[in-house]
């Protein structure tokens with residue numbers, strides 16, 4: 404079996420619960436992400452999505468378990484992993500352009516100032532920022548513009564893995580749509596792997612190759628991996644016409660509304676927890692389905708069958 408680009412192995416996170424006991428956020432969570440994949444993770448508030456993201460970024464250490472990226476264990480932040488948070492986290496004293504060149508210069512110490520500048524301007528332009536605006540400070544930009552800068556900054560560094568923690572959460576619907584399109588455009592032209600937290604089901608279906616579904620905590624599980632069987636390029640208005648759209652959407656809504664609660668709170672009893680693979684394709688005759696190969700010792704739940712509607 405070929406090794407995955409990103410492998411999350413038996414990740415367990417426990418915190419003190421503030422009353423002398425322990426809170427197990429998740430236990431033995433295990434899943435993989437392939438190179439170039441766009442994966443979204445959905446789950447209710449508090450199930451541990453940000454905790455997983457921080458561990459993937461190398462910003463936090465799990466209680467036990469490991470994250471292996473490109474054959475190497477993640478142990479601290481790295482320029483190979485770019486992070487975009489909901490609150491943009493731009494450096495307020497630098498111009499828009501300098502916020503991008505800052506990282507690019509660190510990534511490419513041998514580049515001339517002109518090369519760094521040109522490269523940074525190219526990425527800013529890709530997210531629709533050019534002209535005078537690149538000399539403005541973040542405080543002089545709108546929320547949508549700031550989020551564009553943070554996306555341009557992350558992509559300009561060519562991280563192998565891009566981690567997005569609800570990057571569009573604070574934006575209005577129109578701006579959100581435009582930036583989603585820009586994100587897809589840049590991602591398509593790269594071989595970068597994206598792991599994104601969102602609370603928006605439609606956004607996840609539009610963007611992702613695969614959606615990971617988490618049950619509620621404590622003892623949350625990454626219970627399912629739902630393939631988005633809708634061809635790319637996807638267009639936000641045309642996508643709803645695709646026969647698989649509502650079948651997938653209903654599955655996700657049903658999981659988040661009912662099953663995330665029903666499956667919650669069950670300790671892993673020592674076994675590796677791998678998500679069940681869900682393949683819903685109403686366009687294929689006979690609905691082909693296969694389960695992920697099962698590594699030794701892993702408890703793989705059976706693959707779920709799509710229901711014809």
Ligand SMILES: Nc1ncnc2c1ncn2[C@@H]1O[C@H](COP(=O)(O)OP(=O)(O)OP(=O)(O)O)[C@@H](O)[C@H]1O
Pocket residue numbers: 418419428446447448449450451452453454455620
């Ligand atoms: N440093 C900490 N100390 C104690 N408990 C923590 C700590 N960080 C997170 N938690 C708890 O761990 C659980 C998971 O938190 P996390 O922020 O990962 O959830 P989330 O799924 O990202 O939630 P949201 O969607 O609301 O952002 C929550 O119950 C939270 O209270």
